[in-house]
Amino acid sequence: xxxxxxxxxxxxxxxxxxxxxxxxxxxxxxxxxxxxxxxxxxxxxxxxxxxxxxxxxxxxxxxxxxxxxxxxxxxxxxxxxxxxxxxxxxxxxxxxxxxxxxxxxxxxxxxx
Amino acid sequence: xxxxxxxxxxxxxxxxxxxxxxxxxxxxxxxxxxxxxxxxxxxxxxxxxxxxxxxxxxxxxxxxxxxxxxxxxxxxxxxxxxxxxxxxxxxxxxxxxxxxxxxxxxxxxxxxxxxx
Numbered sequence: 299x300x301x302x303x304x305x306x307x308x309x310x311x312x313x314x315x316x317x318x319x320x321x322x323x324x325x326x327x328x329x330x331x332x333x334x335x336x337x338x339x340x341x342x343x344x345x346x347x348x349x350x351x352x353x354x355x356x357x358x359x360x361x362x363x364x365x366x367x368x369x370x371x372x373x374x375x376x377x378x379x380x381x382x383x384x385x386x387x388x389x390x391x392x393x394x395x396x397x398x399x400x401x402x403x404x405x406x407x408x409x410x
Numbered sequence: 411x412x413x414x415x416x417x418x419x420x421x422x423x424x425x426x427x428x429x430x431x432x433x434x435x436x437x438x439x440x441x442x443x444x445x446x447x448x449x450x451x452x453x454x455x456x457x458x459x460x461x462x463x464x465x466x467x468x469x470x471x472x473x474x475x476x477x478x479x480x481x482x483x484x485x486x487x488x489x490x491x492x493x494x495x496x497x498x499x500x501x502x503x504x505x506x507x508x509x510x511x512x513x514x515x516x517x518x519x520x521x522x523x524x525x526x
Contacts, residue, residue, distance in 0.1 A: 304453075306451065334517075339501070339520065339522060340519055340520060341414075341416070341503050341517035341518050341519045341520045342454070342503070342517045343517070344515075344516075386453060386454070395442075395507070395515075396442060396444050396459075396505065396507060396515050397444065397456060397459065398444075398454075398456070398515075399456075400453040400454045400455075401453060402452060402453045403452075403453050
């Protein structure tokens, strides 16, 4: 069983819709949670970062963590064609900073 | 903000040759850098942790003699793929941080290696 599970998609949504992405993880030792956006043939770009259960909002992005269920989500409001990319969840522990376990990535396509 | 530069962005080499990939932290010093590998439509897999001034720590299943890592300064780590074969063709990405804490890790733009 992979430590982080993420549906690879693709997920196609019309412009303006809400994009909903999620990951599940198996190890309760994971302590911080991140979402990255990756355009084709580029390195990942950090979107959201959180330690705790609950919601964190930044502009059109909302990250949600439920540690009891080992479930994390990313919501993108008012999606734009420029949001078309692969979104990766990543999780880590504070005793191994920087060593991240990534989900497979979900390809998102926002159609005009 | 923290910038990590990776070079080259793409490289094609013949089977049996070696290729060196550089990862530089441009505006900060990085005692630790990480090297990842990504196959098409798959996620990033951590290969090794590069520590300035000491030997790299490799993840299970990664051949240390094939993927040589050198972190000779606080701003430069290199990954050398030795005796490359077509199955080594992949997207290699490094990450680095000026400080501890997950938020701080910035990724390079990646190197696409094609072995023919």
